[in-house]
Amino acid sequence: MGSRSHRSVTAQDVAKLAGVSRASVSRVFGNQGNVARETHEKIVKAANELGYQVNFLAQGLNRKRSQLIGVVVARLSDPFRSSLLEGLLNEIQHKGYQALVTEVRGAEELETTMRRFTQFRVSGVIVTSGQPPAELVKECVQHGIPVVGINRHMDIPDVDFVCSDNKMAALLVAEQLMRCGCHSIGWLNYQQSTWSGINRGDMFRQAMTEKGLLGDCDFQHIIAEADGYEGGRQAAHRFCAEGKKLDGIFCANAQLACGFLDGMRENGLDAPTDFHIIGFDNTPQTAQYSYRLTTIHQDVTETAKRVLSCLEARSHDPRIVQRMEKIPVKLVLRNTSPGQNE
Amino acid sequence: MGSRSHRSVTAQDVAKLAGVSRASVSRVFGNQGNVARETHEKIVKAANELGYQVNFLAQGLNRKRSQLIGVVVARLSDPFRSSLLEGLLNEIQHKGYQALVTEVRGAEELETTMRRFTQFRVSGVIVTSGQPPAELVKECVQHGIPVVGINRHMDIPDVDFVCSDNKMAALLVAEQLMRCGCHSIGWLNYQQSTWSGINRGDMFRQAMTEKGLLGDCDFQHIIAEADGYEGGRQAAHRFCAEGKKLDGIFCANAQLACGFLDGMRENGLDAPTDFHIIGFDNTPQTAQYSYRLTTIHQDVTETAKRVLSCLEARSHDPRIVQRMEKIPVKLVLRNTSPGQNE
DNA sequence: CAATAAGCTGAACACGTGTTCATTTGATGA
DNA sequence: TCATCAAATGAACACGTGTTCAGCTTATTG
Structure with missing residues (x-):
């Protein structure tokens, strides 16, 4: 009990005890180089x-690369973002990295x-929010660090992107609303939206046009002044105060959708009797009894897998052609726009 | 454009350009040792x-300590846990560490x-879930790594704990239910609960006794067979099917509370008309129009601060006496058990 | 002016591992 | 038996920084 500061055991100690050189120890634990079966044991x-x-x-100092992966997150209070992080963590650990x-x-x-990421010599960077400034990315690329963005497609050289298929989502929603006989359609989004919010709106409008619906239908853009649940709720109040009407509404995310639905309820209107409403994200909350919200489901697991696949590919060869992967989505039918799930 | 692999710039390069020794460069960026103003510039x-x-x-290799802090999380899909992680991340970065x-x-x-944490020579470990096995903790302590647990008080030597004040919460809830004239009180918890769930129940029963309520009142323990929203909902259904009645219910967490409330609504009962219900955690969802749930609020920010304070204290001197900090909570009055917030 | 102290600086070693390169070992074929 | 070759091994250098210790310069005190 006298030994105060326990010197940590090093490869040298192992080598001495095993009666071999430190190099062989390194070979065993670095998983490379040839070592005789007997020596190995x-x-x-x-x-x-x-x-x-x-x-x-x-190890990282010598290899000029740690087995760390940097993850940039924002607004974890949004349930979808936290579930996305959960999926990423799983895949990162599964592949033998640390987040x-x-x-x-x-x-x-x-x-x-x-900068801190580069100082730790991370093997890759995952950006789940905001757009990575081009200069910073360039800095990473110079250090040989791959960068992947999620749910945004920007044209930054040498950066790969993985994004849920917003076009597919828009088509599924347009078909569903058409099938339900909706005639006046609305798109609800936050005023200062993210890239994915804007893109979802563009794709929705485009899908409506392709389906030939913009002729017969009203198409309104409802703007929420705040983000999240309260933003949606206030938007509904203003919507009602202005005497507007719609029978089919698509929302940029689940929080907005729940808020809008509650706001309408406060005004005596409810889905699916008075209107249909469809959200994006399929967060746990949307499945609950008080909402039973029909939503677009994003496949977090698949997204995480593709992200790590991108990282490893570019880590292996930094100058491969830029990837822009689209992850298929599903429409989950519930009470606010009912139908038969296949 | 010919230079393929950009050798990263090192302190040696800086020293050469500045015309000083590498040691001085190290002193400047390590924030220690004396350096003349002129040399510094x-x-x-x-x-x-x-x-x-x-x-x-x-740097970490030499100092035998990285500026990393290991964080163990579980079930991020629970909104409270993700908000807790958010608070921890903020404080960790604020103090100059990385998570x-x-x-x-x-x-x-x-x-x-x-093990991986020790391999990265982290400056501390934060466990937000499950109990850290005593042997592993001992291993950390031997390496001089401080460990802090959140929302559980176990008696592991050399490990500090930070926990919301469950006794205070229980008293606040007991007083509120008493003030509202409740006579048959229930405690809802998951069958295989966490330490904090069990402790909240114990404290609640104890508070009821101290207030002299257990004489006049019914006190029932409602057991949910599953955790989370669905667990609460199913518990409510079984509760109604068995023909039981209660007018005041306290729940171990917000998810259970929302589920139980929705389950009761499906059976035609609602708060606060038919019963009062109070949750734990004050997640964003509990504030929404569909719930307006009265809940106990945990101060995540303060919790995170105390956790890092514990880490730094024990990092400075590993043999200080074990800390068990209790964070004060607040009762947030909303619709399911109304009253006046001060 | 001499003696002492205080503040700066640089050379050198330590941190624990990966990897190259030359050397040794053992096996195979003629 | 000897020549050839592949596999296994160990010595040595590299990775980029922190820190001690001795030497140097400059200011202070008697």
């Missing part, structure tokens, strides 16, 4: 006996964040 | 010119996770 045994563990800092998670608000914070 | 200028950044892996986040399911996963 001696080393593993000695390592277990001493409780040896590789020092990742030293370096940073929450970010402004653009300047993102800058210092990205 | 020369070094900073040279560093900016070259775009120098400290290599955290090398190494791991999601964990079984106990064996937690073991490999903790």
Whole structure:
């Protein structure tokens, strides 16, 4: 009990106990180079006996690359974003990496964040929010660090993107509303929306046009002044106060949809009797009894898999052609725009 | 454009450009040791010119400690847990650390996770879920790594705990239900609950006794067979099917509370007309129009601050006496058990 | 002016691992 | 038996930083 600061056990100690050189120990735990079966066993045994563990800092320093992956998140209070993070964490660990998670608000914070990532020699960076400034990305690329963005398609060279298929979502929603006989259609979105919000609106309008619906139908753009549940609720109140009417509404995300629905209820209107409403994200809340909201489901697991696939591909060869992957979505039919799920 | 692999700029390069020794550069960026004002400026200028950044892996290797903090999370789909993580991330970054986040399911996963933390020489470990096995903690302590648990008080030597004040919560709820004239009181919890769930129940019963309520009142323990919203909802259905009645219900968390409320509504009963119901966690959802749930509010920000304070204290001196901090809670009065918020 | 102290600086070692390169070992074929 | 070759091994260098210690310069005090 006298030994105050326990010097941590190193590969050298293992080598001495096993009666081999430190290089062989390194070969065993680095999973490369040839080691005789017998030597291998001696080393593993000695390592277990001493409780040896590789020092990742030293390993990363030497390899010029740590097995860390930087993840930029924002607004975790949004249930969809937290479930997305959950999916990413799973896949990251499954592939043998560790997640370096940073929450970010402004653009300047993102800058210092990205720098820290490079200082830790991360194997890759995943941006789930905000657009990565082109210069910072260039800095990463120079260091040989791959960057992937989620749910936004921007044209930054050498950066891959993975995005839910908003066009497919728009078509599914347009077909559903048509099938239900809706004639006056609305699109609800936050005023200062994200890229994905805007893109979903564009795709929806485009889908309506392709289906030849814009002729017979009203198409209104409802603008929420705030984001999230309260934004949707207030939008509904103003909507009613202005005496407007719609029978089919598509919302940029689940929070807005729930808020709008509740706002309408406060005004004595409800779905599906008075109107149909369809959300985006399929968060747990939308399935609950008080909402039973029909929504577009994003496949978080598949998204996470594709993201890591992009990272590994570009890590292997930094100059491959830019990828822009679209993840198929599903329409989950519930009470606010009913029908038969297949 | 010919230089293929850009060798990263090192402290040596900065030293050469500034015309000083590498040691001085290290002193400037390590924030210790004395450096003349003039030399300092020369070094900073040279560093900016070259775009120098400290290599955290090398720094950590030398200091035997990285500026990483390991965070163990579980079930991020629970809104409270994600908001807790959000609070922790903020405080961690604010203090100049970086978060190494791991999601964990079984106990064996937690073991490999903790090992990885030590392999990265983290400055501390925060466990938000499950109880850290004593042996693993001992391993951390041997390496000089402080461990803090959130919302559970176990008696593991050298591990600090930060927990919302469940006794205070119980008293606030008991007083509120008493004030509203409730006579038959219920406590709803998940069958295989966490430590905090069980403790909240114990404290509630104790508070009821202290207030002298257990004599006049019924006190029932309602057991949910599943966790989360669906668990609460099913519990309500069974509760009604068995013909039971209660006029005041306290729930172990917000998800259970929302589920139970919706389940009662499906049976034609609603709060506050037919019964009062109070939840725990004050998640965003509980504030929404469809619920307006009276709940106990946990101060996530304060919790995060105390956690990091514990880490830094024990990091400074590993053998200080074990801390068990209780964070005050608030009762947020809403529709399901109305009253006046002060 | 001499003696002392205080503040800066640079050389050198340590941190723990990956990887190259030369050397040794053992096996195979003629 | 000897020549050839592949596999296995160990010595040495590299990765980029923190920190000690001795030497240097400059200011302070008697």
